[in-house]
Amino acid sequence: MDAVVLRAPNQFEVEEVQKPACPEDGFVVKVMAVGLCGSDVRTFGFGHPKVTLPHIIGHEVTGIVDEVGKEASGFKVGERVLINPIIPCGECAYCKMGLGNQCSNLTVVGTQIPGGYAQYVAIPKLAITNDCVLKISDSLSFEHAPLAETLASVMSAQKYAGVKEGDTVVIIGSGPIGCLHSEVAKIRGAKKVIISEISDSRLDIARNFNAIDVFVNALKEDLREIVLRETNSLGAEVVICANPVGKTQEQAFSLIRSRGKIIFFGGLPKDNCHITVDSNDVHYREIAIFGAYAYTQKEFKEAMGYIESGKIPSEKFVTNVLPLKEIKQGIDIVKKGLGIKVILKPWDN
Ligand SMILES: [Zn+2]
Ligand SMILES: [Zn+2]
Numbered sequence: 001m002d003a004v005v006l007r008a009p010n011q012f013e014v015e016e017v018q019k020p021a022c023p024e025d026g027f028v029v030k031v032m033a034v035g036l037c038g039s040d041v042r043t044f045g046f047g048h049p050k051v052t053l054p055h056i057i058g059h060e061v062t063g064i065v066d067e068v069g070k071e072a073s074g075f076k077v078g079e080r081v082l083i084n085p086i087i088p089c090g091e092c093a094y095c096k097m098g099l100g101n102q103c104s105n106l107t108v109v110g111t112q113i114p115g116g117y118a119q120y121v122a123i124p125k126l127a128i129t130n131d132c133v134l135k136i137s138d139s140l141s142f143e144h145a146p147l148a149e150t151l152a153s154v155m156s157a158q159k160y161a162g163v164k165e166g167d168t169v170v171i172i173g174s175g176p177i178g179c180l181h182s183e184v185a186k187i188r189g190a191k192k193v194i195i196s197e198i199s200d201s202r203l204d205i206a207r208n209f210n211a212i213d214v215f216v217n218a219l220k221e222d223l224r225e226i227v228l229r230e231t232n233s234l235g236a237e238v239v240i241c242a243n244p245v246g247k248t249q250e251q252a253f254s255l256i257r258s259r260g261k262i263i264f265f266g267g268l269p270k271d272n273c274h275i276t277v278d279s280n281d282v283h284y285r286e287i288a289i290f291g292a293y294a295y296t297q298k299e300f301k302e303a304m305g306y307i308e309s310g311k312i313p314s315e316k317f318v319t320n321v322l323p324l325k326e327i328k329q330g331i332d333i334v335k336k337g338l339g340i341k342v343i344l345k346p347w348d349n
Contacts, residue, residue: 006043009045010044012044027123030063034344034346035147036342050112058109061116075133082133085109086300119347142345147318157263163185163190172243180312193211201337205339209316235258238262239260241265246272250275259286260287260288320341324345
């Protein structure tokens with residue numbers, strides 16, 4: 001089969017490799033579409049602490065069940081499925097609390113096990129027993145389904161932080177994550193969404209989304225001034241840092257009102273992950289800081305429901321569909337902000 005094999009940071013090509021054997025108690029999926037996630041773009045460029053090279057990465061996988069192991073009960077060859085790549089162990093204390101994303105023995109498709117930048121991917125039994133394989137209806141296109149993965153993370157973060165009716169929400173970064181945050185904030189009842197971005201092309205694409213009320217190019221305009229103007233000089237109830245830049249996490253404190261909530265959504269580079277926070281500002285103004293990582297199985301299902309029902313306009317998000325062999329072009333689109341969501345198709349030429 002064809003697969004993108006990552007051999008070293010920035011060294012990857014489409015190669016002919018062995019099709020994965022069917023796990024005795026799991027199944028093999030013929031990958032029909034895989035989302036090109038910003039986190040994967042980082043892994044292609046810099047590697048990943050939990051990825052042992054060479055490896056096939058890719059975690060936003062949807063396709064057709066191709067082979068079924070003896071004990072893969074409930075699944076049949078030919079069924080359309082969407083994979084939740086965050087596979088918890090089901091046994092640890094966090095799993096028992098229903099917090100699969102904080103599982104102390106997590107298996108992530110594309111990280112610990114080979115992923116979806118390939119024509120086939122093997123799915124272990126653990127994914128079935130822990131409710132990480134979702135059947136999708138014929139009406140949901142393979143190109144749109146992978147968006148559920150990113151959406152689930154966004155929904156999980158806003159649920160945790162309690163984004164609510166009447167909130168003014170500032171989102172820093174207008175990539176796929178930022179734009180999804182705007183849609184989810186409005187669904188949760190936010191009154192106003194202000195988005196800040198430094199790339200004009202990304203900002204222009206974001207203008208397609210009705211959920212965003214105020215667009216700011218932070219290189220040309222003063223974000224703080226605009227946020228204060230839009231909030232009667234109070235600051236926003238919620239600031240979401242949807243980019244991997246520490247400076248914007250620091251800046252969030254100047255945009256937030258007392259008792260406001262800051263969500264650190266994007267991870268920072270490992271060698272540059274410390275920021276400076278005025279602890280007294282947090283103390284006196286009672287500011288809450290929320291982390292965000294992945295989602296639970298329940299949240300992933302909810303996200304798929306939002307895509308299936310059209311609550312999230314997935315057709316606006318999926319801006320580029322390319323054959324898997326054009327992955328480098330896809331990465332270029334992500335890096336330059338020329339599209340929102342790039343979807344790769346392993347069987348297209
Ligand atoms: Zn992703
Ligand atoms: Zn666990």
